[in-house]
Amino acid sequence: MDYDSIFKKLTRGARFDRTKYREDAENLGIIPKKAPKLEENIPENDPKKGIFVTNMNIDDDTKYPLLSDFNEVNKAIKNNLKEVLRWENPTRIQMAAIPILRAGENCVCTAATGSGKTGAFMIPVIEKLLKVGKKNVKDTIFTIVLSPSRELAEQIGGVGRALARGLWPKISDTSQSDKNIQSCHVLCGTPNRIINMLDSKELDLSKCQMIVLDECDKMLEITNKLNPDDPKSFSAQVNLLRSQCADNHQMGLFSATMSGSVEKFGHANFNNQGVTVAIGKSGNAVNQNVSQKVIYCGNERGKLLALREFIKDGFRPPAILFTETKERCQRIMGELLYDGINAMSLCAAKSNADRQKVIQATRVGKVWLLITTDVASRGLDLPMTSTVINYDCPNSVTDYVHRVGRRGFKPHLSIFRLKSICLIPLKRCGRYNRSGHAITFFSDADRDRIRILRGVMVQSGAELPQSVMNLAKADLNDKKRVKTQKVEREELQTKVPRKNPIAAKKFKNRMTKMAIVDRKRIRKQNNLKVLEGGNDAEDGGEWETAE
Known part of the structure; x- marks a missing residue:
């Protein structure tokens, strides 16, 4: 007796949706597996295609x-x-x-x-x-x-x-x-x-x-x-x-x-x-050379834990992390500085000169993690980056495509030399056809947003969890609503023991001392200094490259 016959006897009288549970049906041999789509390799200098x-x-x-x-x-x-x-x-x-x-x-x-x-x-x-x-x-x-x-x-x-x-x-x-x-x-x-x-x-x-x-x-x-x-x-x-x-x-x-x-x-x-x-024929699509991953975190606390787990597993710096607002951008940087991570923020709250120094430090590899908003998602060429993290899920396909487009590390690229604001590469530095990684964190509040992004992810070859594939398909009204709707998010903070006020105070003092030691060590190793308005003992102090 084959698998199909056994399955039919076990599910007699039960309704089985072969489209929704296609993966199970393929594994059981009920329906033939889909042949993988062959990527269309269009040469960069071929004038006849694409x-x-x-x-x-x-x-x-x-x-x-x-x-x-x-x-x-x-x-x-x-x-x-x-x-x-x-x-x-x-x-x-x-x-x-x-x-x-x-x-x-x-x-x-x-x-x-x-x-x-x-x-x-x-x-x-x-x-x-x-x-x-x-x-x-x-x-x-x-x-x-x-x-x-x-x-x-x-x-x-x-x-x-x-x-x-x-x-x-x-x-x-x-x-x-x-x-x-x-x-x-x-x-x-x-x-x-x-x-x-x-x-x-x-x-x-x-x-x-x-x-x-x-x-x-x-x-x-x-x-x-x-x-x-x-x-x-x-x-x-x-x-x-x-x-x-x-x-x-x-x-x-x-x-x-x-x-x-x-x-x-x-x-x-x-x-x-x-x-x-x-x-190209695909329109709003992500480069096939980018491996995309979606991680369900549950809530904002889970996102912070997933980010720390990503850093613990190791990555090739620098990486770019996108948030929804400048307040969250600054807050996440403060959390990472507590962990001793060399992170810098780039958002509208900074002056033009400070933003330029952060970009230059990222381009020459002095920053491990650049935390930014969508201000850096359009057109900026940061050729040393290989990983993009969507900490807050974008609200449109256009924003997602532009964010993921910031990746672009290629091992044979040369080091850059800086002259004023103009970067002169020793070899071609465009992001064209470079490989990279894109990770998207989503919580229960981002469920509608991930429904909108699912199509472009699947189109560009991303492997999504079955729970994401089972979500209802978003229509045009959903896209318009999500684009204008603001997501209510919890405040980002590291939880401390609150039952015992004395223990909570000791914990906070210990974390502050650890942060001061870690910041001084990072500053010494990377030749960094604190920006005006920042303080070693203050949460969220910002950094810039020393002249």
Whole structure:
């Protein structure tokens, strides 16, 4: 008698859902096992696969040749690509986007995180400047690049300065001095900062010929649908900047995820005269080289225990830990400092200078664990990191894809040398096709959120617990509700004995003394100092790299 016959006799009269319990049915041999999907290995320099170019105007049959290699780029820029950045071959987004931007067309480009989008728009911008000539441009702003965060704007400016090394075009970002900003040809910054400079008459965009929006999907989230003309709305800010630029200026939208709002925004601003570029068929998906893991923790206390267990098992530093709010970010850092872990926080509560020092310390490997909010999830290149921890489950697929995209360690990568804000790698430092790990903690309060993320996890090859697979499928209404709904979370704290007040006081004093000793040891080993406002004896004191 075979397994199927035995199972039928034992379950006679009982209803068995073969779809829900497919794994059990496969193990019993009732139904054949699904053949594993073969990963589609698309070579990075193969122009025939994975690139989809579509004209917004259906009647327009114009075709744009793909960039085969960097020999088609300006010679001076090509030398910087190979000698400074050590980029040998263009990525697929660079193959498709560079010829389109050269031709003066508006475009909406979508590619995975770390696939070289910055080079895709910065190379044609510098080429156009060299073609126009220094006499015709003088000290006027030719292009503005908008990004959702100051750190990303500074990183884009660093890549631009590396591409333009030894050439006359000046690339600046809003973190530099007013003199550099007013004399630059390409300005990178956030919309608010550039508008403030326009209001104070520090900038003149009347001759600006091109506008680039990087991480456009994130910026479009800051939109007041009830009042589109709200000054805090991104669409209103872009319209204001466009009105200050030259007529018939060119626009480029770049993003890691293709959402309906990005496509709609492109059609509205391009008057259906533009090009859409998509890399890959999967859309909002995580790189197949990232191994994803989901851990059920029960409650907030369980999350802290799971984090300590992860650290105890050992990991390759630095790792990035994402939280939901800046308060939780600071609190978790305080808990880890009690344990003697070399951790730093990066959130909106810090000043621009302090945030930059933390990022630099993470890039050169002086930080074991970077605790941050979604301020670091968009566009930042932290090439030494191999592990991403979602301590608080993100509330949308877009946020999850961007968070996981921060991973990117590759053993053969070289050490980086730091010059000002620009990182000059000795070998190519993009996160394209690098392997890594992503761990997501979820509690009972995150049940609805994990339902939304389950689809993209399964699509990218993640192995999820059966309890997660059994959760009901989320519909569109669930996604809208979860995105706006705030999760009530318990306060993070290490529990101390409370029955005996004397014992509780002794325990607290002992923990404080241990923290002081551990912090001094970490400071001595890693050449760190406490930031202003922090104290060795205070819980949650912050650290920075000593000059």
